[in-house]
Amino acid sequence: MKDNKMQIIKNESLSKVDEKFCELKKNKKLALMPFIMAGDPNIEITSEILLKLQENGADLIELGIPYSDPLADGPVIQVAASRALKAGTNLRRVITLLESLKGKLKIPIILFSYLNPLLCFGFEQFCEMASNAGVSGLIIPDLPLEEANEFSKKVSDHSMDLILLVAPTTPFERMKKISNNTKGFTYLVSVTGVTGERNKMESRLENLIAKLKRINSNPIAVGFGISTPEHVNRVREWGADGVIIGSAFVKRISSSSKKDVVDHVGEFCKDMRLAADQKK
Structure with missing residues (x-):
């Protein structure tokens, strides 16, 4: 009885991101986490894309807040942020968008933002509004x-x-x-430099994943430079728990017409889901 009670208490302390990774681990699945830029090409289409990604196999979604002076973003995502800003996207509009999708989006949404916009907005106010809108990380x-x-x-x-x-x-x-202070998962950057598609994965990632596994039991999600089914396969074989794909999704958004963009992004998500589920 005591053990059961302790288990209940432990489960109640899990965040939505924790619960998702526990569910995936139980089912021996690799977490698929697309990244898109909020407001690219506009906030209404972002809403449709989020629902399509969920429908087509995304386990979590990383949603970027557009910012004029990014440090870690490569050209593809920088241009996407510029398009989103020109379309009038700001932090408040992104939160309003997520509020409108409450009850429809069932998977964890993780916001990606540089610090300055959050401080200018008011960090406490941002946290309260984001949480109320259903943001998980x-x-x-x-x-x-x-x-x-x-x-x-x-x-x-x-x-x-x-x-x-x-x-x-x-x-x-x-x-x-870092690994001992992160929550939800450890985000392992696969390359030195900024985001962007790469032709191949660096083999040293396998050792980095093994190191992080020895430090603690945090799930490990690998991002930056992942753009093909082969990359996804490699990340899974090296023992990571999740894969984050950004520029490859954002590139498909920028190269599609507004009429076709949701379907194009959805089809690519299906392809990445198949790769994530492919057995050795």
Whole structure:
């Protein structure tokens, strides 16, 4: 009886992101996490794309907040952010969009934003509004580890996870600190440099995944540069728990007409779902 009670307490403490990774692990599935830029090409089509991604096999979705001075984004995502800003997208409109999809979007939504827009908006107010809109997690790529604890507590107080990034060049001791302080999962950046499609995966990723697995039991999701079924297969074979695909989705949005964009993105998501589910 005591053990059952402890299990219930433990389960109640799980976040939505935790629950999703537990479900996927139980079913021996690789988490598929598309990234798209909110408001590209406009906020209405973003709404349709989010629902289509969910319908076609996405387990979680990373939704970018457009920003004029990105640090980690490559050309494809930078241009997408510019298009979204020109279309009038801002933080408040993104939250309003997610509020309108409550009850329709069942999978965890993770917002990706640089720190400055959140501070200008008011971080506490942002957390409250994002949580009320159904957001499950937050990624702030330019938030230093040394300041993460303060922000992580505020995010957790609103039932969301602050997810931290580990780069290939991160020293081992710092990697341990990041991995021990992230919530939901560890975001492993697959390459040095900015986002963007690559021709091949770096083999050192296998060792990085193994290192992170030794540090703790956090799920590990690999992002940056992943764009083909072969990349997805490789990430799964190396023991990661999830794969994040950004520029390849954003590129299909930019190259499609407004009439066809939702279907084109949906078909690509189906292809990546098949790759994620492919057995050895």
